[in-house]
Amino acid sequence: MSDSNKNIILSLENISISFSRDYKKDGKELTESKAILKDISLNLNNGEIVALMGGNGSGKTTLFNIISGLMDPDEGKVIYINNDITDWKADRRAKAGIGRLFQDNHIFQNITVMENMCLSSSNRVGEFPFISLFQQDKSRRIEKEREKKAVGILSELFEGNHETLLDKKNKLAGELSYGEKRLLGLARIFMGEYDLVLLDEPSAGVNEALIKNIQDMVKKITKKNVTIFFIEHEQQFVKDIADRVIYIKNGRIASIEKSDIII
Amino acid sequence: MLLQFIINGIIIGSIYSLVSLGFALVYNTTRIFHLAYAALYMFAPYILLTFYIHLGIPFLLAFIVSIICTMTLSYLIEYFIYKPLNKNRSSSEVILISSLGIMIVIINVIAMLYGNETKIIESSISNSVSFGEIIITYNQFWQIGVSFILITMFFIFLYNSKFGKKSRALRDDAELFIVMGYSANRMRMQLFLLSGFFVAAGSNLIAFDVGMDPYVGMPMLLNAIVALLIGGVGRFEAPILGGFIIGVLQALSIWAFSARWQDAITFLLLILFLVFRPQGILGEKQRMV
Amino acid sequence: MINIYIILSTSTNLLVGVTNLLSLGQAAFYGIGAYLAVYALMILHFPLIPTLLFVSLFTSLSSLFIAYPSLRLKGDYFVLATLGFQLIVYTILYNWVDVTRGPYGIPGIPAPKLLGLFEVTGIIPFLILSTILAVLTVYLFLHLIHSPFGRVLKGIRDDEVSVETLGRDVTKFKVWAFVISSGFIGIAGVLYATYVSYIDPTSFNLDEAIYILTAVLIGGSGNIKGPVLGAVFVVVLPELLRFVGMPDNVAANMRQIIFGLILIVLMRVRPWGLWGEKRIV
Numbered sequence: 001m002s003d004s005n006k007n008i009i010l011s012l013e014n015i016s017i018s019f020s021r022d023y024k025k026d027g028k029e030l031t032e033s034k035a036i037l038k039d040i041s042l043n044l045n046n047g048e049i050v051a052l053m054g055g056n057g058s059g060k061t062t063l064f065n066i067i068s069g070l071m072d073p074d075e076g077k078v079i080y081i082n083n084d085i086t087d088w089k090a091d092r093r094a095k096a097g098i099g100r101l102f103q104d105n106h107i108f109q110n111i112t113v114m115e116n117m118c119l120s121s122s123n124r125v126g127e128f129p130f131i132s133l134f135q136q137d138k139s140r141r142i143e144k145e146r147e148k149k150a151v152g153i154l155s156e157l158f159e160g161n162h163e164t165l166l167d168k169k170n171k172l173a174g175e176l177s178y179g180e181k182r183l184l185g186l187a188r189i190f191m192g193e194y195d196l197v198l199l200d201e202p203s204a205g206v207n208e209a210l211i212k213n214i215q216d217m218v219k220k221i222t223k224k225n226v227t228i229f230f231i232e233h234e235q236q237f238v239k240d241i242a243d244r245v246i247y248i249k250n251g252r253i254a255s256i257e258k259s260d261i262i263i
Numbered sequence: 264m265l266l267q268f269i270i271n272g273i274i275i276g277s278i279y280s281l282v283s284l285g286f287a288l289v290y291n292t293t294r295i296f297h298l299a300y301a302a303l304y305m306f307a308p309y310i311l312l313t314f315y316i317h318l319g320i321p322f323l324l325a326f327i328v329s330i331i332c333t334m335t336l337s338y339l340i341e342y343f344i345y346k347p348l349n350k351n352r353s354s355s356e357v358i359l360i361s362s363l364g365i366m367i368v369i370i371n372v373i374a375m376l377y378g379n380e381t382k383i384i385e386s387s388i389s390n391s392v393s394f395g396e397i398i399i400t401y402n403q404f405w406q407i408g409v410s411f412i413l414i415t416m417f418f419i420f421l422y423n424s425k426f427g428k429k430s431r432a433l434r435d436d437a438e439l440f441i442v443m444g445y446s447a448n449r450m451r452m453q454l455f456l457l458s459g460f461f462v463a464a465g466s467n468l469i470a471f472d473v474g475m476d477p478y479v480g481m482p483m484l485l486n487a488i489v490a491l492l493i494g495g496v497g498r499f500e501a502p503i504l505g506g507f508i509i510g511v512l513q514a515l516s517i518w519a520f521s522a523r524w525q526d527a528i529t530f531l532l533l534i535l536f537l538v539f540r541p542q543g544i545l546g547e548k549q550r551m552v
Numbered sequence: 553m554i555n556i557y558i559i560l561s562t563s564t565n566l567l568v569g570v571t572n573l574l575s576l577g578q579a580a581f582y583g584i585g586a587y588l589a590v591y592a593l594m595i596l597h598f599p600l601i602p603t604l605l606f607v608s609l610f611t612s613l614s615s616l617f618i619a620y621p622s623l624r625l626k627g628d629y630f631v632l633a634t635l636g637f638q639l640i641v642y643t644i645l646y647n648w649v650d651v652t653r654g655p656y657g658i659p660g661i662p663a664p665k666l667l668g669l670f671e672v673t674g675i676i677p678f679l680i681l682s683t684i685l686a687v688l689t690v691y692l693f694l695h696l697i698h699s700p701f702g703r704v705l706k707g708i709r710d711d712e713v714s715v716e717t718l719g720r721d722v723t724k725f726k727v728w729a730f731v732i733s734s735g736f737i738g739i740a741g742v743l744y745a746t747y748v749s750y751i752d753p754t755s756f757n758l759d760e761a762i763y764i765l766t767a768v769l770i771g772g773s774g775n776i777k778g779p780v781l782g783a784v785f786v787v788v789l790p791e792l793l794r795f796v797g798m799p800d801n802v803a804a805n806m807r808q809i810i811f812g813l814i815l816i817v818l819m820r821v822r823p824w825g826l827w828g829e830k831r832i833v
Contacts, residue, residue, distance in 0.1 A: 094719035095719040
């Protein structure tokens with residue numbers, strides 16, 4: 001880990017985590033422990049696109065949770081751009097440039113599409129109580145910037161029925177179709193300034209036509225020299241855009257391959 | 264004299280344990296914040312009062328009728344209030360508010376029918392037995408005796424029956440529970456009936472001693488919740504442990520300060536545990552996801 | 553009176569409707585506000601505006617006591633913590649007789665002096681004062697709800713985890729919501745103390761907290777219209793019952809029964825309240 005230190009954006013060292021449950025059986029106190037991840041170490045290079053693959057329940061989402069800061073590992077360290085962020089809370093990690101797309105549709109159902117986008121902006125000025133009351137011009141200007149950026153992103157997203165997400169910008173996000181919600185989730189990533197983006201199954205549950213659209217969007221993210229770490233089951237998808245693939249099995253890394261080796 | 268307080272505390276603690284157990288039966292398994300439980304607590308002795316005093320039915324029979332009526336009401340609440348919300352996949356706040364709603368309704372109906380003043384069931388002073396300087400009334404004997412028997416019976420039942428295993432399974436994973444072929448609805452019915460049984464028993468044991476008014480439910484519910492929390496959510500031993508702890512602690516605070524502050528001590532204990540040890544004494548540390 | 557409740561319910565709405573933090577502690581802050589007002593008016597002899605500022609500041613500060621510990625707890629436990637807080641405050645107000653005179657109450661609260669000139673006594677001046685304060689409160693909260701700050705709170709309502717991974721410190725926002733709402737509730741306490749000119753702890757107990765909550769829950773949560781109309785509803789209904797000729801002692805119970813039934817029905821079919829912000833819950 002010497003000369004390529006400058007190029008490694010994320011480094012996981014010996015990450016282990018397990019869930020345990022206390023229960024009683026035949027009058028005895030037992031603790032059932034299930035190791036989810038065992039001694040995971042890996043490096044991601046700046047600007048790489050890496051896929052994380054493995055069977056269901058192999059711990060992929062848990063690994064992402066640990067990187068995002070939503071779960072604490074039992075052992076191991078998370079190093080991000082040469083900083084040990086193992087103790088950092090999730091919001092601090094996000095501010096430092098780690099973005100996250102969740103597997104289920106974690107969008108904000110009860111606010112509009114446009115509000116979803118603005119809330120995802122990395123520009124958090126004005127999110128302080130009453131400040132926009134006193135600095136009306138400034139906050140209005142910043143809000144316009146946010147909206148403009150959102151409009152740019154939304155106008156390129158559509159589900160295939162000739163209506164872009166931009167047309168639906170004032171609709172409550174909860175009223176969108178499944179595919180549209182997925183797109184919105186991805187769109188929110190664009191609103192932020194991230195250096196490392198974690199995508200959890202971006203094309204899950206989405207129909208064929210849309211997958212291409214999503215692929216294009218993911219490729220667009222890479223143009224900004226952003227490192228992408230993504231979980232996917234769609235082999236073709238992975239083959240098309242990933243540089244490397246990391247396979248996880250039973251909580252351990254099984255292999256790391258170049259993506260053209262995928263069968 | 265400290266010993267007298269402690270003994271009183273233990274005895275009242277046994278009732279707290281009983282009542283808390285009833286609450287835990289619902290909360291541990293279904294995660295419903297069963298505020299309406301306070302109304303059930305208040306309901307039972309009024310039925311007892313009606314049948315025993317107003318209708319002149321023999322005490323034991325009236326006691327049993329009161330328990331049956333409370334169990335029925337408990338189930339009705341589950342059937343008409345909680346089950347439909349559960350089907351709607353309502354959030355826990357919505358369920359809590361509905362529980363609050365029905366609690367308000369029941370309490371005020373009783374208040375309207377019977378009035379707000381304290382009612383007494385047995386107006387004579389109970390006889391008592393002395394052990395040296397310690398005095399224990401007959402009522403207290405009943406309280407601790409019945410509680411003890413009921414609690415013991417419960418645990419025998421819990422660990423030696425399918426019911427116990429099923430309750431714990433339901434708590435852990437409601438969907439898996441259904442997949443395994445057990446009827447979640449029937450399970451819930453049984454839980455609510457049992458919960459009603461315990462709250463009625465505990466409530467009557469107290470009401471017989473000191474009387475009741477339409478508003479006794481809430482303070483007792485709080486004691487029950489704190490008992491459960493201190494003991495640790497997740498196991499049925501917890502409310503028992505918690506109940507006795509609170510009983511003794513309250514007695515000690517009466518001895519040390521005065522009766523006025525015992526509630527504050529209980530709530531302070533609540534906050535301390537919430538902040539420092541939300542899993543209670545026996546509980547498991549939960550991982551935040 | 554309606555105006556007082558408008559302030560109360562709009563403030564509570566920020567916590568309950570916009571951020572989805574169900575709190576049972578409102579009456580505690582109401583009471584703290586009222587007793588602080590007494591201190592400011594009767595002992596420090598503050599005129600009106602400094603009293604308002606003083607009370608809202610210190611009520612907000614007192615809310616920090618409960619905010620930090622309880623906001624790290626999830627769901628049910630948070631409600632429990634606010635409940636505990638409410639009861640502790642009530643018990644202190646009731647029993648610390650040396651300071652608060654406990655159940656004997658504090659009579660003869662003087663009318664506040666506005667700008668050292670007018671004394672605010674009498675129905676009309678109070679009506680004007682309370683309306684001004686209510687309108688001001690509504691305006692401020694209207695602004696808050698639609699500001700980027702409010703947007704973050706709504707995001708927290710829907711999905712805290714997402715908000716966190718978008719780089720916002722959720723706990724900090726929750727604390728702000730708590731502090732702001734309690735500050736305004738304290739102001740309502742000032743109004744109450746000076747309007748009724750007598751206070752005792754029983755006006756600030758758990759029932760009162762539930763009453764305030766009912767105004768928000770029935771009227772509507774999440775927007776401005778809801779809590780305002782809810783406050784009106786909740787204050788007017790008991791008067792209506794009295795008007796219809798129901799005897800007083802029955803009316804109190806009847807009012808509660810009606811509220812309880814409405815709550816139950818609403819939670820089934822319209823959980824965001826009658827005039828609230830329609831939501832996918």
